[in-house]
Amino acid sequence: MLPVGSLLxxxxxxxxxxxxxxxxxxxxxxxxxxxxxxxxxxxGRQMRPSVAVxxxxxxxxxxxxxxxxxxLRLATPAMTVEVGRDPVRLRxxxxxxxxxxxEASLAWGEGAVAWEQAAPPEVRYYGFxxxxxxxxxxxxxxxxxxTDESLHTPDHDVLYxxxxxxxxxxxxxxxxxxxxxTARVRYDVAxxxxxxLRILADDDYLDAYLFAGxxxxxxxxxxxxxxxxxxxxPLWALGYHQCRYTYFPEARVREVAAELRRREIPCDAxxxxxxYMDGYRVFTWDRERxxxxxxxxxxLREQGFRTVTIxxxxxxxxxxxxxxxxxxxxxxxxxHADGELCIDNVWPGRSAFPDFTRAATRRWWxxxxxxxxxxxxxAGIWNDMNEPAxxxxxxxxxxxxxxxxxxxxxxxxxxxxxxxxxxxxATHEGLRRLQPDRRPFLLTRSGYAxxxxxxxxxxxxxxxxxEHLLTTVPILLGMGxxxxxxxxxxxxxxxxxxxxxxxxxxxxxGAFLPFCRNHAAMGTVDQEPWAFGxxxxxxxxxxxxxxxxxxxxxxxEFYKSSQTxxxxxxxxxxxxxxxxxxxxxxxQFLLGEDLLVCPVYQPGATARMVYLxxxxxxxxxxxxxxxxxxxxxxxxxxxxxxxxxxxxxxLPMGPVRQWTDQPAPxxxxxxxxxxxxxxxxLYEDEGEGYAYRDGGYAxxxxxxxxxxxxxxxxxxxxxxxxxxxxxxxFAPGRVVVxxxxxxxxxxxxxxxxxxxxxxxxxxxxxxxxxxRVEG
Ligand code: GLC
Numbered sequence: 001m002l003p004v005g006s007l008l009x010x011x012x013x014x015x016x017x018x019x020x021x022x023x024x025x026x027x028x029x030x031x032x033x034x035x036x037x038x039x040x041x042x043x044g045r046q047m048r049p050s051v052a053v054x055x056x057x058x059x060x061x062x063x064x065x066x067x068x069x070x071x072l073r074l075a076t077p078a079m080t081v082e083v084g085r086d087p088v089r090l091r092x093x094x095x096x097x098x099x100x101x102x103e104a105s106l107a108w109g110e111g112a113v114a115w116e117q118a119a120p121p122e123v124r125y126y127g128f129x130x131x132x133x134x135x136x137x138x139x140x141x142x143x144x145x146x147t148d149e150s151l152h153t154p155d156h157d158v159l160y161x162x163x164x165x166x167x168x169x170x171x172x173x174x175x176x177x178x179x180x181x182t183a184r185v186r187y188d189v190a191x192x193x194x195x196x197l198r199i200l201a202d203d204d205y206l207d208a209y210l211f212a213g214x215x216x217x218x219x220x221x222x223x224x225x226x227x228x229x230x231x232x233x234p235l236w237a238l239g240y241h242q243c244r245y246t247y248f249p250e251a252r253v254r255e256v257a258a259e260l261r262r263r264e265i266p267c268d269a270x271x272x273x274x275x276y277m278d279g280y281r282v283f284t285w286d287r288e289r290x291x292x293x294x295x296x297x298x299x300l301r302e303q304g305f306r307t308v309t310i311x312x313x314x315x316x317x318x319x320x321x322x323x324x325x326x327x328x329x330x331x332x333x334x335x336h337a338d339g340e341l342c343i344d345n346v347w348p349g350r351s352a353f354p355d356f357t358r359a360a361t362r363r364w365w366x367x368x369x370x371x372x373x374x375x376x377x378x379a380g381i382w383n384d385m386n387e388p389a390x391x392x393x394x395x396x397x398x399x400x401x402x403x404x405x406x407x408x409x410x411x412x413x414x415x416x417x418x419x420x421x422x423x424x425x426a427t428h429e430g431l432r433r434l435q436p437d438r439r440p441f442l443l444t445r446s447g448y449a450x451x452x453x454x455x456x457x458x459x460x461x462x463x464x465x466x467e468h469l470l471t472t473v474p475i476l477l478g479m480g481x482x483x484x485x486x487x488x489x490x491x492x493x494x495x496x497x498x499x500x501x502x503x504x505x506x507x508x509x510g511a512f513l514p515f516c517r518n519h520a521a522m523g524t525v526d527q528e529p530w531a532f533g534x535x536x537x538x539x540x541x542x543x544x545x546x547x548x549x550x551x552x553x554x555x556x557e558f559y560k561s562s563q564t565x566x567x568x569x570x571x572x573x574x575x576x577x578x579x580x581x582x583x584x585x586x587x588q589f590l591l592g593e594d595l596l597v598c599p600v601y602q603p604g605a606t607a608r609m610v611y612l613x614x615x616x617x618x619x620x621x622x623x624x625x626x627x628x629x630x631x632x633x634x635x636x637x638x639x640x641x642x643x644x645x646x647x648x649x650x651l652p653m654g655p656v657r658q659w660t661d662q663p664a665p666x667x668x669x670x671x672x673x674x675x676x677x678x679x680x681x682l683y684e685d686e687g688e689g690y691a692y693r694d695g696g697y698a699x700x701x702x703x704x705x706x707x708x709x710x711x712x713x714x715x716x717x718x719x720x721x722x723x724x725x726x727x728x729x730f731a732p733g734r735v736v737v738x739x740x741x742x743x744x745x746x747x748x749x750x751x752x753x754x755x756x757x758x759x760x761x762x763x764x765x766x767x768x769x770x771x772r773v774e775g
Contacts, residue, residue, distance in 0.1 A: 001109040004040065006086040010072065012065050017074050021088055024108060031058040033078035034212040035222050038090070042108045045204040048410065050180050051357075051418045051425075052227045052449040053209075079212035092175070094214050100175040101168055101197070106206060113206040115179065115199040119190040123170050124583055125197070126573070127481040128187065129163025129449075130459060132156065134474045135571055136584045137166070137189050144185040146417050146446045147396070148389030150461040150495065152468060160387055160446045160460045162417035163482045164199075167211075167219050172577035176211035176219035178226070182418040182448060203414065216577050217566060224483045224565025228453035232562045233486065234439040235687030236306055236660045237380065237456070238554055239268025240544045241517035242528065243308075245494075246275035249289035250296050256528060257305050261658060265529050265541050266548045268659045269306040271382065271517070276309060280348035281316045283323055283368050297377040304659030306379035308441070309372060313386050313423055314351030317343055323368065327352060332361040334401050334412065342401040345391040353388055356422030357403045357415055365423070366430020373434050380441035381427050383455065386420040387446045420446025421454070428454040437689050443515070449483070452565075456486035456515045464493030464524070469506055470601040474586035476513065480567025485558075487569070488515030492527040500532030501603055501638065504539045508641035509599040511543040512591055514558070514568045539639050545656045552652035552668065552682065557592040559683040568592065576613040579629065585611060594649035594673075595620075598634060598642040608642065610634045616647035616675045616732075623730055623753030625675065647675030647732075650702050650709075652682050660687065668763075669726040670702060670711075671754070674771075678704040684720045692718070700764075707731060707771040714764055722763035728754035729771050737772040745769075 004026060010019040016029040024042040031037055041047065066073040072083045082091040092100040102118020119125075124136040131142055132154050144162035152159065164185045165178040179185055181201040188198040209226060211219040242260060247253045253270060260267045276293075278284040285293050297307045315324050315333070327333050333352040334342045343350050354361050372378040390396050399413035424444045431440035444455040451457060459475055462468040472489045479487045491510035492498045498506070498520070507529065510516050520527040529540035547554070557568045566574070570590040572582040588598040588610060596617065598610045612628030619626070620643035626632055634642035645651065651671040657664050670680075685697040698714035709727065714720055728750065729735060735755035738747040747755045755771060 001107040001112065001114055003105060003107045004088045007083075007088050015061060015063055017065065017072070017083070019083065019088060026088065026106070028074060028081060028083070030061040030063055030074075030076050030079075031209075031226070032222065033061055033076035034218065035226070036079065036081055036092070036210045036212070038206070038208045038210060040106050040108060040113060040206040042205065046408075047205055047207065048182075048404075048408070048414070050207070051182060051421055052180055054226065054228050054450075092210060092212065094173065094175070094212050096214075098173070100210075100212065101170070108206070111202055111204065113201050113203055115177075115206060115208060117197045119195055119197040120170070121194070123168050125166050125168055125189050126478070127163070127166040127176070128478060129165070129482045129484075130159045130161035130475060131478055132159070132471060132475065134584055135477060135573065135586045139191050140189050141191045142187045142189070144187075144417060146387040146420060146448075148385065148387050148460075152459075152462055152471065160420070161448075161451070161457065161479070163447070163449045163451075163484070164201075165223060165449055165482050167216060167481060169216065169577070169583075172215075174213040174216040174219050174577070176213070176223055178209040178211075178223060178449060180207045180209065180449065182415045183413055184416070216574055220481070220483065220567075221565055224452070227450040227483055229565045230452045230485050230558075230562050231439065232559055232692065233456070234441055235551070235555060236268040237441045238551060238558065239516070239660050240266055240547065241269045241271060241308070242267050243271035243517050243519040244273065244527070245520065245522045246273040247271075248275045248286070250291070253296065254299070257300055257303055259528065259530065261303055263530055263537065263541065264658065265537075266544050266656065266658050267305065269308050269380065270300060271308045271310070271519075273310050274312070274347055279316065280312075281318070281321055281323065282311050282314075283372065294376045301377060304662055307377070308380035308382055308443070309378050310382040310384055311369075311427070312347060312384050313353055313388050313419075314346035314348055314390075315354065316348035317341075317350040317352055324352065326364070327354060330360065330364055332358070332364055334397060334403055336398075337400060337402055342397055344397065346385060346389060353397060354423075355403045356419065356426050358405055362422065362426035362429065365426040366433060369427065369430050370434055373431060380443070381431065383420070383423055383427060383442065383444040386423045386444060388419050417448045420444055421448040421451050424451060424454040439688060439690070447484070452484045452486065456488070457484055458487070458515060458517065459489040461494045461521070462489050464496040464498035464502060464520075466502060466601060466603060468493055469502065469509065469599070470587070472509060472513075473589055473599065476569055477567075477571045477586055477589060480569055481571070481574075483565060485561040485567040485569070486514050488513040488517060490517065490519040492518055492520055494519055495521045495524065497525045498527050498532075500536040503527065503532050504536045504638055505600050505641075507540045508543050509597070511547040512569075512595075512597045516547060535638075542639070543641070548656050548660075549653045550651070551660065552654045552684070553595070554591070555687070556652060556683050560592070572611070572613055579613050581611055581629065582613065594646045594651065596644040596646070598644070600636045600641060606635070606637050607633050608636050610642055610644070612644065617644040618647060618673050618675070618730055619643075620645055621752065625732060645671070645673050647673050648678030648704065649673045650678055650680035650704060652680065665723045666721040667724040667726065668720075668722050669728060670709075671728045671730065672704055672709055673730045674704065674707055674773075675732045677706070684714070685718050707773050709769045711767055711769070713766045720764065723760070725759040725763040727757045727759070727769055729757070729769075730754050731771055731773040733773040733775040735771045736774050739770050741767055
């Protein structure tokens with residue numbers, strides 16, 4: 001490795017400071033006042049187009065250059081970068097002139113580039129995509145290399161996702177760094193040397209983005225402006241999903257679906273894993289197991305279920321198989337340098353792998369979904385094995401396989417981490433073309449920075465272990481802090497046998513995850529919600545039903561996330577960055593800003609410690625009030641997972657439905673937690689399609705001040721129907737009078753302490769409800 005030496009010369013034109021050193025060029029360009037792009041390009045090397053960064057025209061930024069004797073300083077109102085001349089090294093300062101972490105230096109060598117930066121002891125490190133362990137990753141070494149790794153233990157950090165982005169925090173001030181490399185990237189976060197962060201990419205150049213914050217939310221908002229945000233998913237995708245490796249034949253699929261309905265366990269989708277296919281040939285059906293997929297899908301839909309099918313990238317080498325033949329003819333498969341197809345084993349046996357870095361290949365692949373979605377009615381696609389996973393010692397393709405558009409071919413090792421993202425892009429764009437009026441739903445296992453634009457992500461093959469229940473929350477919080485909000489893990493655990501108590505605790509937690517799917521491996525015990533007897537079934541039913549009641553709230557949070565890039569599922573750190581107690585708190589989390597979810601992670605536990613940050617918190621189950629900051633012991637018998645709501649919150653809820661678009665009376669419930677002032681802008685739309693982009697949505701403003709609640713009329717081009725509007729008012733005392741626009745209305749006091757007012761007329765008119773409270 002060669003450190004970037006001394007500055008030879010530089011120029012500053014069109015907002016870019018270009019610095020030349022012996023053998024390399026370093027460019028610094030502000031895309032926004034708080035966002036700096038830093039590119040180190042050794043001579044003679046080529047940059048690839050980014051797969052993560054959205055093409056867009058950034059507004060011009062006012063930049064000032066000071067040409068000092070020792071250093072150059074490039075400044076915007078939000079940030080300054082100081083470039084030492086000899087040797088070239090970088091220091092970043094925020095708008096208040098405070099140094100971000102410490103001095104950074106760059107180096108390059110044969111096929112590698114490095115970023116080194118001081119890591120003062122008070123700096124904490126978050127994000128990094130999918131990594132085992134807890135929130136703050138200081139003291140750890142990690143590698144980004146998308147891998148089919150089924151041992152999710154602390155010493156196996158190399159998992160399916162590769163997102164080389166992190167957020168560093170000093171006290172409550174944050175800055176971020178994204179190293180846009182799809183090659184292997186290694187991080188040493190103050191491990192080998194306690195005072196140093198070292199990032200090494202096995203790449204030809206370094207293309208990095210520094211986010212100056214200063215708030216953690218500022219970093220995430222900018223990062224997702226750069227790499228894109230989740231599109232609003234169809235509402236059904238937020239329901240409960242039932243999966244298993246593998247439901248077959250058709251009769252078994254129908255049986256599972258019928259059981260869900262008979263037992264009134266709400267569910268929106270039944271999933272088909274690899275055994276629906278003919279010899280694992282993608283885009284085919286095993287006609288013995290599934291003689292008439294179209295009829296089956298239609299019958300399931302009649303009962304309210306969507307059908308989701310798995311689609312893996314490996315295409316079986318079989319001269320009689322049209323997908324393989326077309327792929328060869330269209331030059332869509334990855335080849336070795338000598339032009340031979342790169343063939344290796346995966347589920348179908350010897351398989352070829354589409355080169356999704358090629359636009360024509362992405363288009364071909366997207367169009368392959370035509371029969372599934374347009375003719376058979378498949379509603380969603382599940383992309384798996386897309387690291388890509390291969391059954392060999394390396395677990396993937398050889399580094400020397402070549403990929404890329406003609407004239408811009410590179411070794412697989414340079415673009416390995418992009419495979420899952422580009423496959424998801426191909427699928428997402430295909431679904432958009434094939435069904436322009438539907439929002440695509442896609443689940444992926446592998447991904448790179450920006451994957452949130454195309455797919456929901458699950459964490460792959462976890463185990464039915466209590467330990468994996470415990471790591472579910474931190475791993476998903478890490479994804480959220482890496483820009484990916486639509487995430488979940490296999491509820492009940494994939495590998496190994498679940499038991500009733502573990503399942504009960506898992507489904508309680510799972511009901512609050514952005515993506516909520518039960519899945520289990522072949523050869524493990526049954527894991528449907530009724531598999532563990534009536535007590536556990538009842539717990540599963542109650543929590544899944546609660547998820548359905550919370551759908552208006554969840555959907556609103558998804559909408560907000562699609563607008564801001566902030567996660568749905570949040571570490572307390574995001575909302576309470578000034579509170580040092582939140583720095584590594586990951587055994588409880590917030591949904592949005594208001595709902596505090598405190599899962600139970602141990603067998604036999606009947607209580608758990610809960611940390612309540614500043615403010616007043618209301619027990620969701622009992623209405624009891626607690627003042628934070630405080631640690632409390634929460635009762636948690638098997639049927640209860642502790643849940644708290646922030647005073648000031650207004651939670652929109654709906655009725656229990658067995659599936660999201662089940663016809664049922666339209667009822668909106670506002671659970672109002674008085675004790676602090678609050679606001680809700682409730683987003684609603686059809687839950688499907690794109691009319692919302694042309695004004696087909698409604699936003700209902702609701703304001704709480706003291707014990708007065710003002711509900712505005714919905715604004716926007718979509719008219720929500722509300723047969724009933726229920727306001728459940730949780731007061732810090734006893735409600736004695738309730739009034740609507742100054743006139744008394746009847747209310748009843750419910751078991752959880754809420755004063756409940758039911759309106760059946762003028763339910764979408766603006767109104768004011770006020771409550772007189774005693775005691
Ligand atoms: C992989 C997936 C898993 C799936 C299995 C069979 O292990 O991670 O979810 O069930 O392949 O397709």
